[in-house]
Amino acid sequence: METSTPTFDQLPHVVSGLSEKLDRVLDLLEKAGIASHSKQAKPSRRLVYAKEACQIIGKSLSTLYRAVKATNDPIPSYKRGKLLYFYEDEIYAWIEGGRKHSAAPSLAETAAAITAGMKRRPRGGYNF
Template identity: 35%
Template structure:
């Protein structure tokens, strides 16, 4: 339908045409996946890094010197990235008692089968 064809007599047909166009646009918009926006990695200074990991500056400097914490150095200044610090923290997870017990039962079952198999051979 052309824009010039709209008159009072053609109004119902024009509205029907607009409704179908809107439905088609809505379908296309809903079908499209949301755009993936890449987040910029903004470097943090040592003060911000200390706040994120909850350690004092001397402790962080010691971790850097021992190469235990991910960091970057440009000139005399240290830089950190939040995602790397959070990954570093998550790598230090301690096992719960239930996890330790489950591992022990699993290992005991494997070792018990080996021992019983060897005992039956002799």
């Protein structure tokens, strides 16, 4: 191994040698499965417009606009100018997020839901 410092005239030769060594190291890393020579591709996300989003969720255009502006659990959307954009995978995730529980709610949960929706307490008390 050379320990002397290269001169200005030797720089192109030294850089080409380093480049070859780096290529060999990268090849060895690829064979070992540690590094890939090509860049990792981002997962592709398909952009859809409002009409196609309506077909995905099975609702009309006016219902879609109402769901976008909803205060509780709105459909994830993006707006540039006058157009609404949606990502297909986000729409499917939103649909899956609304999954109902398969088990029936208990009597205490049902009573809590009923009393939470009442505006005032009845005079006779609750009759559960």
